[in-house]
Amino acid sequence: MYEGFTTEQLIERKQAMEARFAQYKAQNLKLDMSRGKPSKEQLDLSNGMYTQVTDFKSEDGVDCRNYGMPDGLPEMKRIFAQMLDVASDQIIIGDSSSLNLMYDTVARAYNHGLLSAKPWSRLEKVKFLCPSPGYDRHFAISQLFGMELITVPMMDDGPDMDLVEALVRNDEAVKGIWCVPKYSNPTGAIYSDAVVKRLAQMKTKAEDFLIIWDNAYSVHQFYEENPLLNIMEECEKAGNPNRVFIFASTAKISFAGAGVAAMAASRDNIRHTLSQISIQTINPNKVNHLLHARFFKDYDGIKAHMKKHAQILRPKFEAVIAILKKNLEGLNVAEWTSPRGGYFISLDVTAGCAKKVVAKAKEAGVTLTGAGATYPYGIDPQDRNIRLAPSFPPLNELIQAIEIVCTCIELVALEKIQ
């Protein structure tokens, strides 16, 4: 860090940072970039769903207000099928939260068992692979069910597959892996074709090994479209068609808290899951499906809509990266990713400093995702990683917040040196 700086220059720089920090603090700011929430401007893009609702009939004449259809509305299935590149009869649509669909999938494996497998609740131990840095809410689900969470390093092209293959090969207790394959949370990495193939093909000791494929950001690019290999096809080709459950939602397409979530799987998995869902519930909110299907019409409608989101998000991500670069480049105090889509930037500070940086930022009025959140049990072994969520704050507030974060990073680093 600070190579080529004299002791005097370091002291000077620290004093400058302290002065800047004091100024920030005096402003009593309240800036929140802790969660990947869409901004008001983004949400406004979909208000049209609720205007001019004249009737509630589906294209097949079904009254969406009434009971029925535990697997969701066909026209909404069609859109998800196009989006996820699977057949419509491989889709089940739920209510708003895809996280809830993932939780339920784990809960079903636990209570009733996947296909003909033994329920996980009957086993001594269940382990789950957690590519990290990753999504805290995924890890929290595994933890709630008492699983042992195993950290797997997240690389630029997906999880460290040598390690994954070694872990699943001989241990029957390793039952699955959490994946955000495109614009990964938080690094923005896209799983390479090789990684997708290896996940689909690898030999697992557990016959009911489960890939939870949280394709949350499949259409959320800022620039060009970035391809992702179709894992369902790869699993079929490899003779492991039942290994993967794919999840997606319109949370970051329409309304974050009132979108439509879906899951895709092999026909056997869908049939088996649906036999349980139709006992669990009567139907998801089909009126919400109908409003979405009418508003977006088809996959092309979704793609056109996502261009509007990109126009709002791109400048925010570019601003964050430009400010990080302007302040920190060459100092060797931090590294960051430059995602081509998604909702997060992963920031690595000097080892042992992430918690201090987050605390300092908080002191100056900037709320960041808690340090450690991106690792199993909330513990980052190196205390390095910080997740930045640039989507929610207006651009001017975001710029201010990142400037503050930069100051905090330098302050903590300079304190460490001296």
Next chain:
Amino acid sequence: MYEGFTTEQLIERKQAMEARFAQYKAQNLKLDMSRGKPSKEQLDLSNGMYTQVTDFKSEDGVDCRNYGMPDGLPEMKRIFAQMLDVASDQIIIGDSSSLNLMYDTVARAYNHGLLSAKPWSRLEKVKFLCPSPGYDRHFAISQLFGMELITVPMMDDGPDMDLVEALVRNDEAVKGIWCVPKYSNPTGAIYSDAVVKRLAQMKTKAEDFLIIWDNAYSVHQFYEENPLLNIMEECEKAGNPNRVFIFASTAKISFAGAGVAAMAASRDNIRHTLSQISIQTINPNKVNHLLHARFFKDYDGIKAHMKKHAQILRPKFEAVIAILKKNLEGLNVAEWTSPRGGYFISLDVTAGCAKKVVAKAKEAGVTLTGAGATYPYGIDPQDRNIRLAPSFPPLNELIQAIEIVCTCIELVALEKIQ
């Protein structure tokens, strides 16, 4: 049956019924009264929710389109709190399906354990009490989790409490009971004060005994309001505040498949449940909460709205009962209930005849709820009970359907005699 009829008269009557049945069959009718679905006319009462949606701000200024509030929107909590006569902080609001909230409550008891209790998945055996005739979807949830279902006779004032008390007293495996306390599905019975008190006070061997109080029809009267003792208060008085979870929804107030569901419980249960729900999901659809809260405003709004439902439902229930009476009174071939609210009429035919009556009706184009559905495992030990669901068909079709059912009842009875 047919007391005072001569053999000749019986033959004549059978011939008359056969002729009538043949006529019905020739009409190729398709009448469905299998499920308790509201009619189009009822659903239309709430279309106003979706007109003139101008913004998505809650009364506290929360943007309902975005993430957050896993326990639901405060103004919707307030309405449910009034409806269920509990405090707002004893309420969690979900998506549309209260059945899903019940399933999840059972699943949580199974996976994570109620409060400090051992998860039921760790036990050798779990038994659940099923007052019958009762609701098939309740029993199906217990069955899916591999519980042993114990039938308890349903009386005019609730379940047979002598039996319930005897069953729970010494058997730790008996973990709970399914209750529809008001306008019970399918008999329409209202639990008496004495029954509610006994449920709240009874000694249970299982410390984590769970009353699932499915108060689905609390405001669904056809005539005067019918009081139901507040079980939460009774449980508190008895020193068993954590014994009951109460469920309700607007399914049969607003939209059957797109309403708002809620649960109420002790503050300890709410806190414990919410700590798990906030891992399971991010939030329920708050936009739907907002539309409901704005449309109904408060409990008085709900009550006024339910008078309109009663105007549609009352004539249907009265017609069914009048037709049953006109055709079958004095013949001793059937008995039926005359509910003061709710969605069902319970019809008991001669023992051993329910399946045949349902099959005959089907032959003539009338779909009824499957015989046996109102008992655990779908098996009515006496093969007597049939659930009638008069809400969905238009009045003229309903009249036709019930006339056909009456003919089928007589035909099956007359075949049995001869």
